[in-house]
Amino acid sequence: MHVLTDYFQFWSEKYASILDYMTEHMIISFTVIIITVFVTVPLGIYMTKLKNEKIKGLMFHIANIFQTIPTIALLAIMIPILGIGFTPAVVALFLYSLLPLLRNTYAGMQSVDPEIIEAAKGMGFGTFERLFKIELPMALPYVMSGIRVTSVYIISWTTLAALIGAGGLGDLVLAGIGYNDKFMIFTGTILAIMIAIFLDFILGKMEKKLSKV
Amino acid sequence: MIELKNIDKVYEDGFQALKNINIAFEDGKINVLIGPSGCGKTTTMKLINRLVDYTDGQILFDGENIKQMNPIELRRKIGFVIQNIGLFPHMTIYNNVATVPKLLRWDRQKIRARVKELLHMVNLDPKTYMNRYPSELSGGQKQRIGVIRALAAEPSTILMDEPFSALDPISREQLQDELIRLQREINKTIIFVTHDMDEALKIADQIILMKDGHIVQKGTPQEILENPANDFVKEFIGEKRLGRRELPALAELIRTPFISTLDDSSTEHAIEQMLKHQVATIPVMEKNGKYVGTVNLYDALSNKDKQLTDLLDPSVIPINEIDKTEDVLRHMKQGKDTIPVLSSDQNMIGLLDQTKLFHVLHEMTGGECGVK
Numbered sequence A: 001m002h003v004l005t006d007y008f009q010f011w012s013e014k015y016a017s018i019l020d021y022m023t024e025h026m027i028i029s030f031t032v033i034i035i036t037v038f039v040t041v042p043l044g045i046y047m048t049k050l051k052n053e054k055i056k057g058l059m060f061h062i063a064n065i066f067q068t069i070p071t072i073a074l075l076a077i078m079i080p081i082l083g084i085g086f087t088p089a090v091v092a093l094f095l096y097s098l099l100p101l102l103r104n105t106y107a108g109m110q111s112v113d114p115e116i117i118e119a120a121k122g123m124g125f126g127t128f129e130r131l132f133k134i135e136l137p138m139a140l141p142y143v144m145s146g147i148r149v150t151s152v153y154i155i156s157w158t159t160l161a162a163l164i165g166a167g168g169l170g171d172l173v174l175a176g177i178g179y180n181d182k183f184m185i186f187t188g189t190i191l192a193i194m195i196a197i198f199l200d201f202i203l204g205k206m207e208k209k210l211s212k213v
Numbered sequence B: 001m002i003e004l005k006n007i008d009k010v011y012e013d014g015f016q017a018l019k020n021i022n023i024a025f026e027d028g029k030i031n032v033l034i035g036p037s038g039c040g041k042t043t044t045m046k047l048i049n050r051l052v053d054y055t056d057g058q059i060l061f062d063g064e065n066i067k068q069m070n071p072i073e074l075r076r077k078i079g080f081v082i083q084n085i086g087l088f089p090h091m092t093i094y095n096n097v098a099t100v101p102k103l104l105r106w107d108r109q110k111i112r113a114r115v116k117e118l119l120h121m122v123n124l125d126p127k128t129y130m131n132r133y134p135s136e137l138s139g140g141q142k143q144r145i146g147v148i149r150a151l152a153a154e155p156s157t158i159l160m161d162e163p164f165s166a167l168d169p170i171s172r173e174q175l176q177d178e179l180i181r182l183q184r185e186i187n188k189t190i191i192f193v194t195h196d197m198d199e200a201l202k203i204a205d206q207i208i209l210m211k212d213g214h215i216v217q218k219g220t221p222q223e224i225l226e227n228p229a230n231d232f233v234k235e236f237i238g239e240k241r242l243g244r245r246e247l248p249a250l251a252e253l254i255r256t257p258f259i260s261t262l263d264d265s266s267t268e269h270a271i272e273q274m275l276k277h278q279v280a281t282i283p284v285m286e287k288n289g290k291y292v293g294t295v296n297l298y299d300a301l302s303n304k305d306k307q308l309t310d311l312l313d314p315s316v317i318p319i320n321e322i323d324k325t326e327d328v329l330r331h332m333k334q335g336k337d338t339i340p341v342l343s344s345d346q347n348m349i350g351l352l353d354q355t356k357l358f359h360v361l362h363e364m365t366g367g368e369c370g371v372k
């Protein structure tokens, strides 16, 4: 019982700063997610239309290289280039999440049966009508599952962004390690998990809605 | 009318898929492209809605060169049923059928009415099927939807690439019948690809038989069956169908014995004979068996006092026993019920058994049509 009352005590004293950490965390994660989606999905689509196999291969290689760099190392590399704080954290996390979403978008677009595309062409769809009414809706399950997985990763990686002074729940965890404060570590972790679950839930709802157009 | 003039098609990899193709697809006709796999049927069809570009020649759509037309507008004017149907899996049946009307920005009410009308036309209840997805339909139902989707925006021309190929024989027959019925109702120009000769013979106004990228023969089913251009055509049609089309020799169609009268008997007697045997005409012969002519009951009754030989009906023309049955058919257009058959030396052999002939014709055409 002691533990619980102590924990409530902790929350009532610190809730303002805890919420600040959480807000910071969400701002970083959501910025990365939005940039990733808006850059990677169109890029993935563009790559399916690209005839040149060499350029395509090269792009996947580059995305792959970012993915293989350990997260901490990638964040560290950002310091000499972009300094510390929000921007380098966002850039590093973006580079890191490039590949999973790119790969899913590409696979989703490739999964559309060429006969369906031919049927759409033959019925008189223009390029963009075809993209938005046929290809994207059909690739949607792949793209959305890519977005969901990537989002969950990003929220968890954002915890590391505290290492280069970007703040977020990582700060809470690091401080907890410093002070040897279990509550801090636990709170930071549990909140990161909850954000991830919540976002996954919302995206799941969105996917259902979109696929019913 | 769509005209293909001296069309060549060489694919990017250098493969020549079509060689000097000349076809005229007439308005309101069902044109069937047929031939072995890989002979260029689909390629020919896709030339028309510009999914494939030809490398040489010219295609005219109602006299206008299709290269001068906007491909997207052209495609919206031409219904298209692709090989393997190609329904959009993420759209309801309603939205699938409404595709082209929506692209053309028809009024909502008009689209709704049109979709319902089309579903009724192929015997699918709109209430039940409109909101289903393609995966919730049987193969035959999907093919029906594929066909009406192509009809939705009332195109004057419809391209159909093996639309019934994946069906069991019964549904296939049904859809063929529906297509023929539809064609009569809505009078479209249909270009239909198949490699099933029975299907082609059944539905076609014009058959275009292809092989290795060129046209081997084109014509009506009748023409192709009667005059196959070469062994390839014969083989493709199949001995069975060719054999079945051959009419029996005239000798098998002669009716003996027959009622006749001699040229020296009285008119009274001839009338008696005709009444007794309930016939309206009677051939007149000499004692030695030579044919003199034919007298009909009407002339005889009104000229009882005249000689039989004065009453001969000039419109009855006898045929010769060595004539071909096909020629005899043509001859029969006069519609006489008595056609005497003579030997080369003018002896009367018997009468043409018309009942038997019609029976044979009926069997040959599967009981569907009479003599063309």
Ligand SMILES: Nc1ncnc2c1ncn2[C@@H]1O[C@H](COP(=O)(O)OP(=O)(O)OP(=O)(O)O)[C@@H](O)[C@H]1O
Residues within 6 Å of the ligand: B011, B012, B013, B015, B017, B036, B037, B038, B039, B040, B041, B042, B043, B044, B083, B195
């Ligand atoms: N994009 C392409 N590039 C190169 N060759 C092609 C291409 N498309 C088709 N061909 C070739 O052109 C020839 C004709 O193809 P087409 O699809 O017109 O045949 P088809 O008569 O419709 O055959 P099937 O009855 O099997 O459908 C084939 O030999 C095929 O391999």
Ligand SMILES: [Mg+2]
Residues within 6 Å of the ligand: B041, B042, B043, B083, B161
């Ligand atoms: Mg084909």
